[in-house]
Amino acid sequence: GQQVMQIPQYQHVQEGEDFTTYCNSSTTLSNIQWYKQRPGGHPVFLIQLVKSGEVKKQKRLTFQFGEAKKNSSLHITATQTTDVGTYFCAARTTSGTYKYIFGTGTRLKVLA
Amino acid sequence: EADIYQTPRYLVIGTGKKITLECSQTMGHDKMYWYQQDPGMELHLIHYSYGVNSTEKGDLSSESTVSRIRTEHFPLTLESARPSHTSQYLCASREVQGSAFFGQGTRLTVV
Numbered sequence: 001g002q003q004v005m006q007i008p009q010y011q012h013v014q015e016g017e018d019f020t021t022y023c024n025s026s027t028t029l030s031n032i033q034w035y036k037q038r039p040g041g042h043p044v045f046l047i048q049l050v051k052s053g054e055v056k057k058q059k060r061l062t063f064q065f066g067e068a069k070k071n072s073s074l075h076i077t078a079t080q081t082t083d084v085g086t087y088f089c090a091a092r093t094t095s096g097t098y099k100y101i102f103g104t105g106t107r108l109k110v111l112a
Numbered sequence: 113e114a115d116i117y118q119t120p121r122y123l124v125i126g127t128g129k130k131i132t133l134e135c136s137q138t139m140g141h142d143k144m145y146w147y148q149q150d151p152g153m154e155l156h157l158i159h160y161s162y163g164v165n166s167t168e169k170g171d172l173s174s175e176s177t178v179s180r181i182r183t184e185h186f187p188l189t190l191e192s193a194r195p196s197h198t199s200q201y202l203c204a205s206r207e208v209q210g211s212a213f214f215g216q217g218t219r220l221t222v223v
Contacts, residue, residue, distance in 0.1 A: 031210065042202055042214040043155070086152065090212070098143050098162065098206060099170070102155040 004091045006103040014111050019076040021106035023089035032065055032072045033090045033100070043088060046074075079110045115139055118203050118215035125193050125222055133188045133218045135203030141213075143206040144186040148172060148199050149217075155202065161186060193222040 005024050013019050031050040035043040047056055049065035056063045062075040076083055089103040116137040125131055142163040147155040157170030159178040167178050177189050190197055203215040
């Protein structure tokens with residue numbers, strides 16, 4: 001079945017450093033969503049990207065959807081300790097179902 | 113704040129018991145999902161529903177069943193719990209525009 005891979009699996013950064021996680025699919029995606037899960041919590045929706053090459057920003061977070069709609073990235077500028085958690089992408093294939101596949105996740109630790 | 117609720121939050125149960133995990137949402141969403149997640153790991157789709165009387169199996173093989181008799185209610189039943197079922201179970205509903213709202217989860221331990 002379709003897989004959505006994320007890299008890296010883990011990332012430790014010093015507070016103030018930047019962080020990027022990448023989401024890659026073997027098939028073309030209809031859209032892609034990003035979620036954040038704090039330790040011990042549940043995933044919380046961050047954003048959805050639909051258009052090829054789309055870039056969206058939320059304060060220090062920048063989200064990008066690849067031109068071929070097969071990959072996406074989330075970049076955090078100047079990380080803070082509140083950014084700690086696991087970031088998941090969730091992809092919907094162009095086959096048109098609402099069956100979203102979650103990526104493998106990137107766990108971010110921010111050292112103060 | 114999303115209005116999706118899961119009960120119980122924590123459950124410890126013996127092997128072979130039948131259990132039902134409850135999930136309710138008050139947002140009127142047609143699409144609902146059950147995921148299984150081990151600590152710090154990815155989410156695996158177990159079941160999903162596109163509306164009343166519509167249920168589908170997800171990618172994770174599971175000895176569980178679901179029902180969708182009412183829009184707001186999507187319970188998950190394990191007929192015979194086993195230690196391998198120990199995990200966190202997350203319920204979600206999805207609005208028309210696509211974003212999903214998750215419940216707080218049920219942490220299940222089968223002893």
